[in-house]
Amino acid sequence: MKNIFLLLLILMSINIVLAQKFEDLAQTPPMGWNSWNKFACNVDEDLIKQTADAMVSSGMKDAGYEYIIIDDCWHGERDEKGFISANKERFPSGMKALVDYVHSKGLKFGIYSDAGWQTCGGKPGSRGREFQDAQTYAKWGVDYLKYDWCNTEGLKAEGAYLTMRDALYEAGRPIVLSICEWGQNKPWKWAEDVGHLWRTTGDIYNCWDCEEDHGTWSSFGVLRILDMQEGLRKYAGPGHWNDPDMMEVGNGMKVNHDRAHFTMWAMLAAPLIAGNDLSNMTQETIDILTKKEIIAISQDALGIQAFKYQTKDGVETWIKPLSNGDWAITFLNRSKNEQKLNMKWEEQEIIDPDFGYKMNLASQVYKIQNIWKEANLKDTQKPLKISIPAEDVVTLLLTKN
Secondary structure: OHHHHHHHHHHHHHHHHHOOOOOOOOOOOOEEEEOHHHHOOOOOHHHHHHHHHHHHHOOHHHHOOOEEEOOOOOEEEEOOOOOEEEOOOOOOOOHHHHHHHHHHOOOEEEEEEEOOOEOOOOOEOOOOOHHHHHHHHHHHOOOEEEEEOOOOOOOOHHHHHHHHHHHHHHHOOOOEEEEOOOOOOOHHHOOOOOOOEEEOOOOEOOOOOOEEEOOOOEEEOHHHHHHOOOOOHHHOEOOEEEEOOOOOOOOOOOHHHHHHHHHHHHHOOOOEEEOOOOOOOOHHHHHHHOOHHHHHHHOOOOOOOOEEEEEEOOEEEEEEEOHHHOEEEEEEEOOOOOEEEEEOHHHOOEEOOOOOOEEOOOOOOEEEEEOOOOEEEEEOOOOEEEEEOOOEEEEEEEEEO
16 A cells, blocks of 8 residues: 555656646747637638738748637537537638648647637637647647636636646647736736746727727727736746737728837737738738837847836837847837927936846947838937827837947
């Protein structure tokens, strides 16, 4: 009996050691596309194939986007043993064939499930079936799981997400785990060792500055979501990111709003997950989504979010430390009027409040590049004199001279 007891303890210890998330994934904020913002439940295999094709032909793949993520409503029924399958009418070729198609384009595949009995769209959730679903995703070749939080009565978020984390690890295929419990349980405090990114807010809404009331919950415009990120930057870094939700670029906002939205998500080191129709984009939308200098700010290896340095006349100054001692600065004009800025660099004392990085403007000269204007502004030896359009951004890259 003693030997059996010792064996059980050893086996339990092994399980504890193995219970972990996959490391070395999402070392920079994930980049890709998700079906929900534009198509909601209107998903099928043709849409996913067309989107994968468009990600390549539009130049998005070359710009760094890699995940094609199908959101809710792909589900069919569970079989007699409880294993999930894709809806046969919408996905007649089966999910494995669709994943293979996406992989053949040099892209990665993401899928969606829910920690509750049902998904938000009323499809079968993973509660009680976590290990079966993880095995199925691994068999299909899935690379990314968005895991939602609808219909989770009686569950505790940390425990539910730990269960799916362990299930994915046991299945053996490295899969990015995207925690989508809308920030209700403050995942930034516990999720670093559980998932690779976590939602910090409720759903985004295709609007610059508004709230859409759904009765028991709300979705929020870009600026409302941005304001909800205060105090969270210290929790994020390589392999564990704050997620202010997918982007609405190309879904009907004004071009200046799209540009500011994309820029601020990059400054926040947020996942850059597009949510528009990639098969039907304007050139303006393509130009925003593939702006390589802004993407480089997002994907910088240091992995630190921007902090809000100051606010004046409706203009917020956001500053992001970059690797190699460089800095990104974005002036976000939230007002409805153009604002002029005249700033003497040597008078600024810029210190990162959470990580201690300092921009020594009194002793170090930086070259200045205006990214969106693609203009050289010389260096920090002269005052910065710029105009910031209404509800728009000016983003500067400062590199050591």
